[in-house]
Amino acid sequence: MKKIVIIGGGITGLTAAYSLQKELINQDLPVEIELIEASEHLGGKIRTLRKDGFTIERGPDSFLIRKKSMERLVRDIGIGDKLVTNGTGQSYVLVGDKLHKIPHGSFMGIPLQVRPFLFSGLFSPLGKIRAGFDFVLPKSEVKEDQSLGHFFRRRLGDEMLENLIEPLLSGIYAGDMDDLSLMSTFPNFYEVEQKHGSLIRGLKRTVPKKKSQKKKPSMFYSIKGGLETVVEALEEKLTETSILKGIQVDHIEKKEAGYHVLLSNGEVSRADAIIMATPYYQTAKMLSQYDFVQELQKMKATSVANVALAFDQSAIKKDLDGTGFVISRNSDYRITACTWTHKKWPETAAPPGKALLRCYVGRPHDQEIVDLSDQELEEIVLKDLNKIMKIDAKPLFSVVTRWKKAMPQYSVGHKAMMDRIAESMAEELPGIYLAGASYRGLGLPDCIDQAEAATKEVLAHILE
Numbered sequence: 001m002k003k004i005v006i007i008g009g010g011i012t013g014l015t016a017a018y019s020l021q022k023e024l025i026n027q028d029l030p031v032e033i034e035l036i037e038a039s040e041h042l043g044g045k046i047r048t049l050r051k052d053g054f055t056i057e058r059g060p061d062s063f064l065i066r067k068k069s070m071e072r073l074v075r076d077i078g079i080g081d082k083l084v085t086n087g088t089g090q091s092y093v094l095v096g097d098k099l100h101k102i103p104h105g106s107f108m109g110i111p112l113q114v115r116p117f118l119f120s121g122l123f124s125p126l127g128k129i130r131a132g133f134d135f136v137l138p139k140s141e142v143k144e145d146q147s148l149g150h151f152f153r154r155r156l157g158d159e160m161l162e163n164l165i166e167p168l169l170s171g172i173y174a175g176d177m178d179d180l181s182l183m184s185t186f187p188n189f190y191e192v193e194q195k196h197g198s199l200i201r202g203l204k205r206t207v208p209k210k211k212s213q214k215k216k217p218s219m220f221y222s223i224k225g226g227l228e229t230v231v232e233a234l235e236e237k238l239t240e241t242s243i244l245k246g247i248q249v250d251h252i253e254k255k256e257a258g259y260h261v262l263l264s265n266g267e268v269s270r271a272d273a274i275i276m277a278t279p280y281y282q283t284a285k286m287l288s289q290y291d292f293v294q295e296l297q298k299m300k301a302t303s304v305a306n307v308a309l310a311f312d313q314s315a316i317k318k319d320l321d322g323t324g325f326v327i328s329r330n331s332d333y334r335i336t337a338c339t340w341t342h343k344k345w346p347e348t349a350a351p352p353g354k355a356l357l358r359c360y361v362g363r364p365h366d367q368e369i370v371d372l373s374d375q376e377l378e379e380i381v382l383k384d385l386n387k388i389m390k391i392d393a394k395p396l397f398s399v400v401t402r403w404k405k406a407m408p409q410y411s412v413g414h415k416a417m418m419d420r421i422a423e424s425m426a427e428e429l430p431g432i433y434l435a436g437a438s439y440r441g442l443g444l445p446d447c448i449d450q451a452e453a454a455t456k457e458v459l460a461h462i463l464e
């Protein structure tokens with residue numbers, strides 16, 4: 001019987017196993033699936049802690065509604081009734097020592113309406129004039145890739161980048177804007193510039209207009225009980241997949257027919273095809289004999305940590321009218337953002353009368369912070385919070401989560417590198433496919449898209 005091995009039991013590997021299993025059953029194909037996960041539990045970066053009525057996300061807390069694949073998966077595995085949308089409200093950026101409202105009418109920090117930006121205290125008069133250059137600057141020369149920083153600085157100026165766009169995008173990529181690839185993150189911005197010249201004018205024409213509504217629409221879904229509910233439901237569905245936990249894949253060897261997968265328990269698993277849903281540095285290690293795969297080692301990954309703090313609502317004297325804030329690099333704070341989780345997820349995050357704040361640390365240039373002790377991290381976070389929001393009460397409890405090398409950085413040229421590697425793999429390692437956060441998008445829906453694409457490729461290979 002043919003066998004497909006999936007390495008890595010994060011959302012990418014789990015989705016790949018689920019969609020493969022579905023296809024094999026539908027097409028009545030006699031093919032075995034084996035999922036191998038190094039740690040003792042499935043889910044990878046998805047980790048939910050349920051404690052004293054609080055739902056605390058230690059990794060991702062939500063996914064974009066706009067990208068459809070995760071919602072589809074959630075409904076398909078029978079937990080569509082658990083989808084919840086985020087509570088909306090004002091969000092803020094801290095610049096210097098002041099919280100500024102994020103101006104209305106913007107897309108990822110780029111103005112779609114001019115007035116709210118003209119009246120915003122976020123930018124100096126010169127910064128506003130500089131941003132206006134976007135209307136007259138010609139489009140940039142055709143380029144294969146460039147950094148996000150280079151692109152936005154040229155079109156809108158340093159202030160617009162540093163005070164708004166960067167703090168917002170850092171929340172997604174935890175990366176350095178002057179290093180991150182435009183074509184691997186927001187290729188549509190480049191296309192808009194090439195087509196319309198002005199980014200502002202182009203986005204105004206292309207971003208669908210929101211109906212005039214009083215309430216801002218929700219942009220994110222989460223799941224009642226936390227995102228780990230999705231992992232639990234997927235695991236339950238994988239009845240026809242053999243799942244090995246607590247076993248790492250050390251190495252992969254190509255054989256005359258198929259591959260040998262060498263496991264940390266000394267055993268060898270045979271495979272006709274493999275989906276590698278692992279971070280880039282693990283993938284490179286498992287295929288260390290292939291020079292073209294070693295190009296992955298050029299990638300970097302940022303470490304981050306977050307501190308969730310539970311309070312009695314009464315401890316929050318100066319309540320924020322909104323769901324959280326991000327912090328500009330031009331401010332003297334070590335936290336990078338804070339989510340008012342009980343307001344963002346009013347149905348799920350905290351029991352009545354309680355508040356749950358989640359603060360993030362780990363800028364690309366402040367990586368040492370992730371290695372501080374839990375107590376040191378809690379102190380730093382509370383000191384910053386007290387300065388910003390006058391919270392001086394001790395939390396009921398706090399939960400620190402560290403994620404080492406967790407945010408892969410798509411540097412300039414990333415997409416071209418991935419295309420080169422995929423091409424060489426098709427030639428030298430037929431039947432092995434890469435999918436997941438290190439490769440072609442790190443949001444949960446992006447991971448699911450890649451898992452589903454890899455499933456199709458694997459099936460086509462197996463049925464050749």
Ligand code: FAD
Binds near residue numbers: 007008042304435438
């Ligand atoms: P992972 O989750 O990293 O899974 C890889 C798995 O492979 C792990 O379980 C690992 O143990 C296993 N593995 C590694 N090496 C081996 C080996 N040699 N053998 C066997 N198994 C191995 N995205 C969003 O859309 N929304 C958010 O709100 C959001 N917030 C985030 C917050 C944080 C703190 C982090 C870190 C990420 C966040 N992301 C968010 C991104 C998203 O969570 C991840 O990109 C996604 O979960 C990655 O899934 P994955 O399956 O590709 O990789």
